[in-house]
Amino acid sequence: MNKASGSFVFITALLTVLPFVIANNPSAIKQFTPSLKTQPIFNVYATPVSIFKADSSFSASLSTPSSSNDPVVNAKVDIASAYLNTHYGIALNSIKIADAYIDEASGIAHVYAKQMIDGIEVANGLANVNIDKSNRIISSSQSFIRNANNSSSNKRRSLTSSGSLVARAGVDNSLRTALKSLADYVNSSISDKQLQSVVVAAQSSLASGEPGFMLGGVPSDVAVKESVTAQQMLIQKSDGSVAPVWHMILEQKDHWWSAHVNLQTGEVEAINDWVSRLEAYRVYPKDILSPQEGSRQLIVDPASADASPKGWVADSATTAGNNVWAQNNPSGKYSWKNNYRPTANNHTFDYPLDLSLNPAKYVDASITQLFYTVNVMHDLSFAYGFTEAAGNFQDVNYSGQGSGGDYIVAFAQDGSGTDNANFATPPDGQNGIMRMYTWTMTVPNRDGDLEQDIVAHEYTHGISNRLTGGPSNTDCLYDGEAGGMGEGWSDTVANIMRIKPSYTHSTNMILGDYVYGENIRMYPYSTDMTVNPQTFAYLDKLQYKEVHSIGEVWATVLYELVWNLIDATGAICNIYEKDLSKGNCLALQIILDAMKLQPCNPTFIQARDAIVQAEANLTGGKYQCQLWKAFAKRGMGPQASDSSGKHKEDYSVSGKC
Numbered sequence: 001m002n003k004a005s006g007s008f009v010f011i012t013a014l015l016t017v018l019p020f021v022i023a024n025n026p027s028a029i030k031q032f033t034p035s036l037k038t039q040p041i042f043n044v045y046a047t048p049v050s051i052f053k054a055d056s057s058f059s060a061s062l063s064t065p066s067s068s069n070d071p072v073v074n075a076k077v078d079i080a081s082a083y084l085n086t087h088y089g090i091a092l093n094s095i096k097i098a099d100a101y102i103d104e105a106s107g108i109a110h111v112y113a114k115q116m117i118d119g120i121e122v123a124n125g126l127a128n129v130n131i132d133k134s135n136r137i138i139s140s141s142q143s144f145i146r147n148a149n150n151s152s153s154n155k156r157r158s159l160t161s162s163g164s165l166v167a168r169a170g171v172d173n174s175l176r177t178a179l180k181s182l183a184d185y186v187n188s189s190i191s192d193k194q195l196q197s198v199v200v201a202a203q204s205s206l207a208s209g210e211p212g213f214m215l216g217g218v219p220s221d222v223a224v225k226e227s228v229t230a231q232q233m234l235i236q237k238s239d240g241s242v243a244p245v246w247h248m249i250l251e252q253k254d255h256w257w258s259a260h261v262n263l264q265t266g267e268v269e270a271i272n273d274w275v276s277r278l279e280a281y282r283v284y285p286k287d288i289l290s291p292q293e294g295s296r297q298l299i300v301d302p303a304s305a306d307a308s309p310k311g312w313v314a315d316s317a318t319t320a321g322n323n324v325w326a327q328n329n330p331s332g333k334y335s336w337k338n339n340y341r342p343t344a345n346n347h348t349f350d351y352p353l354d355l356s357l358n359p360a361k362y363v364d365a366s367i368t369q370l371f372y373t374v375n376v377m378h379d380l381s382f383a384y385g386f387t388e389a390a391g392n393f394q395d396v397n398y399s400g401q402g403s404g405g406d407y408i409v410a411f412a413q414d415g416s417g418t419d420n421a422n423f424a425t426p427p428d429g430q431n432g433i434m435r436m437y438t439w440t441m442t443v444p445n446r447d448g449d450l451e452q453d454i455v456a457h458e459y460t461h462g463i464s465n466r467l468t469g470g471p472s473n474t475d476c477l478y479d480g481e482a483g484g485m486g487e488g489w490s491d492t493v494a495n496i497m498r499i500k501p502s503y504t505h506s507t508n509m510i511l512g513d514y515v516y517g518e519n520i521r522m523y524p525y526s527t528d529m530t531v532n533p534q535t536f537a538y539l540d541k542l543q544y545k546e547v548h549s550i551g552e553v554w555a556t557v558l559y560e561l562v563w564n565l566i567d568a569t570g571a572i573c574n575i576y577e578k579d580l581s582k583g584n585c586l587a588l589q590i591i592l593d594a595m596k597l598q599p600c601n602p603t604f605i606q607a608r609d610a611i612v613q614a615e616a617n618l619t620g621g622k623y624q625c626q627l628w629k630a631f632a633k634r635g636m637g638p639q640a641s642d643s644s645g646k647h648k649e650d651y652s653v654s655g656k657c
Helices: 056-061 071-088 171-185 192-196 359-383 452-467 480-498 536-540 547-569 583-597 604-619 624-633
Strands: 041-050 095-102 109-117 120-131 136-142 199-203 212-216 227-236 242-251 256-262 268-273 275-278 324-328 408-412 421-424 433-436
Touching: 071 095, 071 109, 071 120, 071 136, 120 242, 136 604, 171 192, 171 199, 171 212, 171 227, 171 242, 171 256, 171 268, 242 268, 324 359, 359 408, 359 452, 421 452, 433 452, 452 480, 452 583, 480 547, 480 583, 480 604, 536 547, 547 583, 547 604, 547 624, 583 604, 604 624
Parallel strands: 120 227, 324 408, 408 433
Antiparallel strands: 041 136, 095 109, 109 120, 120 136, 199 212, 212 227, 227 242, 242 256, 256 268, 275 421, 421 433
16 A cells, blocks of 8 residues: 555556556566557437438348347347448448347447457457437447458458468467567566477367467466467557457466467567455445444345345355355465355354454454455445346356356455455456455454455446446456546445435545555545545646546545435435435446446546436436536536646536536
């Protein structure tokens, strides 16, 4: 934790197309991505745009037609494809549908597409189209390569054909070179002898569902599973050129790298870590916010019938259920299935907790608390739209939508570190990984598993990563403003969950006072400008170039928004009862809805516009003025901009207000 800067170490690793300066020191394992010459185009329509209903020829022309069995979803895919073709001039055979679903609460369809060139995916060629109940386009975004040549065939270019990108170098040698380059970049070492022992095998389907290669026999200190996967892709660079790359997935004990390595030069073009790290957050379950605010209670049948219809443990007698497997991990190793978990044959997980002892003495209570909190977050976020179709974390998806098999693996009292926590967010269908550590700032030490906002903050990264850009793409919130907003959303959800009926617009909030003893942010969250002066232009300050500092600004703006909605509705809800007539419940719904609307790698301005649109979709614009007043108070009025490289503030509100 860096208290001097008001932030704490927290790695958020997701592919983005924001401009970024690549560090000269690879030993820092600086995550970076290629940039586009322009930001992704994001169009929000004041009046929804009608698109003619596409016929079956559109589906037939798509590189990857929708795999949905729902004809309504397929119809939305056709409309989105027709729109991308007619509005942006994107050829149908260059569109691959990645995800498509209809939000049950709003009725809005979200269609996410990727660019294909001769059957090869462009890693950062992304598009999303949002369609209302009347089949009208309400917003869209795209970052496709302009004027890309694409053959008339949708067939993937063979990796072994004479015209292949890697035929001359040889697939095996190209992959070994890429693996060596990637291992060196992340400060792992693999000798030439070890490299020659790596076995390359073609795979008909990787975790992504696409064909690729498995590199086996990789040393375990380089890859915990002793294997690395690779898929051929293209990537657009900051100078406008397109590079052939291997998209390599390298899983290590404390990292889960998603890297793009130049297929011709071996250079690491982009690298992202699906692990997010944290040092001081708490989540607040129900009305007890921390060990210092009250006593534990025996909560009976807390599972939501909608989100967890078979309960949290179902047929299990331990802390391994459909939404999360929680276990002790003192060794800090990767494996989890055979790790220790408390057993309760009667499904009553009731264990002593003596905070005067070191955490290892009450590990059963810690595991139970972690299991409970992660499940609370699952059920809460499900109610507000982080459903199976939207990419939530579940082993079995009861609706049959989305990809299952991805319950969260939660390690309590993880021995691989202290004073920290981390959460990895791979795409839908792959397990989220959470590591919780003990804290050494007090005697005896304190256990992060008991700090509920730590768990909530981390879980919210999983929400924002999977809702932005679609559930199969968790590379949309990485660095810069997008990564900072990821931190800000996590703070905001924790703040919303903390709000009590006695709180008012003038209530200030600080985070981290249990494990850290004081506020871990530079300023308390407050609507009082003398208490928290942060505004949009603060992003131009040198100390606001790191994601946590950026996140403070975004969460401060959203704090204003939440209280404006509470004041306008005149009521504070029980957040778990989802009463959208009350401000804090309404705010949480709008924020999650907006994540689904915004483009991959959003800016503050684009995320602002998505929030305004989400409120209009939900209430018909009833609270537009409350939103604009919140944004304007912190310099993000209608005329605010960042197009010149500087953050130009605007303190005016919409003319209708």
